[in-house]
Amino acid sequence: MRGACQGTVPAMPLDSTVTLISAAAGAVCGALTPRIAYRLAVAWDEPRRAGCGACAAAFPPGRAGWLSVAARCPACGAATGPSPWWTVPVGAVAAGGLGASLHGWVLVAALVVSVAGVLLAAIDLAVHRLPDAITAPLALAVVMLLGIGAATGGEWAAYGSAFVGGVALLLAFGLLSVVSGGQLGLGDAKLAAVLGLVLGWFGWPMAVAGAALGVLVNGLVAIVALIMRRVGWRGSLPMGPALLVGAWLALVLTAAAPLIFNR
Numbered sequence: 001m002r003g004a005c006q007g008t009v010p011a012m013p014l015d016s017t018v019t020l021i022s023a024a025a026g027a028v029c030g031a032l033t034p035r036i037a038y039r040l041a042v043a044w045d046e047p048r049r050a051g052c053g054a055c056a057a058a059f060p061p062g063r064a065g066w067l068s069v070a071a072r073c074p075a076c077g078a079a080t081g082p083s084p085w086w087t088v089p090v091g092a093v094a095a096g097g098l099g100a101s102l103h104g105w106v107l108v109a110a111l112v113v114s115v116a117g118v119l120l121a122a123i124d125l126a127v128h129r130l131p132d133a134i135t136a137p138l139a140l141a142v143v144m145l146l147g148i149g150a151a152t153g154g155e156w157a158a159y160g161s162a163f164v165g166g167v168a169l170l171l172a173f174g175l176l177s178v179v180s181g182g183q184l185g186l187g188d189a190k191l192a193a194v195l196g197l198v199l200g201w202f203g204w205p206m207a208v209a210g211a212a213l214g215v216l217v218n219g220l221v222a223i224v225a226l227i228m229r230r231v232g233w234r235g236s237l238p239m240g241p242a243l244l245v246g247a248w249l250a251l252v253l254t255a256a257a258p259l260i261f262n263r
């Protein structure tokens, strides 16, 4: 590991407060995910959902219509969004794992990505899209948060490395999206760029490992889906969730490795 975590990664079990706070924040954001995911999970040329798709009951106007833990329509009981039975635990485990593995501003950046990642995964699973409305501000937030980390900790080398990671994964997955003829979308390439920024902070091997693990997870899911006959050979699976899991695994396993091997 390079950058902010140099020499301090094995402190994993000691930072339990940070881990718990991260996990709690991930759980709360996971609880708020279904409504936002439901409203944004539309085809690219459709307007955001303003109400229940089953009975057309409108969501409250303004912030109250977005920030709600309700995952079902109060009028008809139809599901409005993904189940909180997965968004809450996944949000908690994702953020908690990062809280145990990273520290400093790169942890803040990674937590923002993990919270947005649960939302992006929910939307990608629903409509095979990773909306720019989320990935663009997310990329900006990561650039800013890592910039604060670089400025306050003098970590300019890590910051430069983050941009190398982001651009490398953007180009790699952008190229894949062109040659795959749409199996892998440009949205996946943009998400890969965001993940490359965070992974790249720790050097290019971390960016490569995160991307490779994402492709591996995607392949394993595809094989299982084929065996279970959930998709045909021509069917396409959303890649966003696999990319997120791969990046998460690279960061968490790297932090956990000294605990496992240096006994």
Ligand SMILES: [Zn+2]
Pocket: 052, 053, 054, 055, 056, 057, 073, 074, 075, 076, 077, 078
């Ligand atoms: Zn309804």
